[in-house]
Amino acid sequence: MAWKIRGRVIENPKMKEYTSMRVGGPARYLVFPRDESDLLETLKIFENEGIKWRMLGNGTNVIVSDSGINEALIKITDLKHFSLIESKKEVVLRVSGGYSLKDLILEMAKIGLGGLENLYSIPGTVGGAIKMNAGSFGLSIGDVVRKVTYVSSDLSRKELRREEIDFSYRHSPFLSNMCIIEAELLLLRKDKKRIMAEIERLSEERKKRHPLEFPSAGSIFKAVNGVPAWRYIERAGLKGLRIGDACVSEKHPNFIVNLGEAKASDVKSLIDKIKKEVFEREGVVLEEEVELWGFDD
Numbered sequence: 001m002a003w004k005i006r007g008r009v010i011e012n013p014k015m016k017e018y019t020s021m022r023v024g025g026p027a028r029y030l031v032f033p034r035d036e037s038d039l040l041e042t043l044k045i046f047e048n049e050g051i052k053w054r055m056l057g058n059g060t061n062v063i064v065s066d067s068g069i070n071e072a073l074i075k076i077t078d079l080k081h082f083s084l085i086e087s088k089k090e091v092v093l094r095v096s097g098g099y100s101l102k103d104l105i106l107e108m109a110k111i112g113l114g115g116l117e118n119l120y121s122i123p124g125t126v127g128g129a130i131k132m133n134a135g136s137f138g139l140s141i142g143d144v145v146r147k148v149t150y151v152s153s154d155l156s157r158k159e160l161r162r163e164e165i166d167f168s169y170r171h172s173p174f175l176s177n178m179c180i181i182e183a184e185l186l187l188l189r190k191d192k193k194r195i196m197a198e199i200e201r202l203s204e205e206r207k208k209r210h211p212l213e214f215p216s217a218g219s220i221f222k223a224v225n226g227v228p229a230w231r232y233i234e235r236a237g238l239k240g241l242r243i244g245d246a247c248v249s250e251k252h253p254n255f256i257v258n259l260g261e262a263k264a265s266d267v268k269s270l271i272d273k274i275k276k277e278v279f280e281r282e283g284v285v286l287e288e289e290v291e292l293w294g295f296d297d
């Protein structure tokens, strides 16, 4: 196919190279638009060619099947910009959806702007975090969102203000084929050293509790009525359970870690096994927090 866009296009990208779980077969295309007009051009091509597409952020909350997905993926991590709207009352950050949360939080700390420190350990992009309403240490990104701008398949640019967005626990109304290109987040003026000290403290906490030494997709299951899923998985005696190289982490049993050569099918079998065992032993239905792409059921 002749591509009229300026950004990179990869045909049949292996998704194990673009997801933190390090498993998964090919997608149809992976496109990195260079700017917003490039993004619109990409969407026009997909529309004309009848190609299904969805967004990929840093791939830290998705598990793609070994056979892959017959869809194109758009990754806007090359669109990286932010600006500040400051008034006496507040500081609003306008930032592109492809910006990495970690980079952004560090960048803001340098200029004495905080308020997002609790989200520092989330390895995703701003767009991915908004789609998932990602959160940690009691703060969800929806709590600090003021406005979201997105582009959908009809190529129109739409804006939603916070009060129009129905965020709930790990849920937003945005779909994978609505491209969140920009968001406004509320920040707080703070002392730089205090922000950095807080980031370091929370990162240390995370290192103690999470198996960050292995590839994973973070927490696999959502909490159930406020009770963290790891409690049920631990009580069901599933810590260390292994299928192929996919293993229920001993350190944090809501993480499945890839010990080296795990296949997506190993991860999926382990997810199914955990759900079955937890239901049988605890009477609790676990629901995935991760997205499973390209699996049939």
Ligand SMILES: Cc1cc2nc3c(=O)[nH]c(=O)nc-3n(C[C@H](O)[C@H](O)[C@H](O)COP(=O)(O)OP(=O)(O)OC[C@H]3O[C@@H](n4cnc5c(N)ncnc54)[C@H](O)[C@@H]3O)c2cc1C
Pocket (backbone or CB within 6 Å): 020, 054, 055, 056, 057, 058, 059, 060, 061, 062, 076, 097, 098, 121, 122, 123, 124, 125, 126, 127, 128, 129, 130, 131, 132, 133, 134, 135, 136, 174, 175, 176, 177, 178, 179, 180, 181, 212, 216, 217, 218, 219, 291
């Ligand atoms: C080690 C580790 C720790 C983690 N800790 C946490 C945590 O504490 N709290 C938490 O909530 N999550 C956590 N996660 C999960 C994950 O990082 C978050 O869900 C994150 O927000 C996903 O962002 P992403 O950019 O990687 O999105 P992806 O995984 O690439 O995509 C996730 C979803 O967002 C959509 N999407 C991505 N970008 C856009 C966009 N621009 N516009 C519209 N839709 C988009 C995708 O289509 C997909 O539906 C963790 C993951 C790992 C690996």
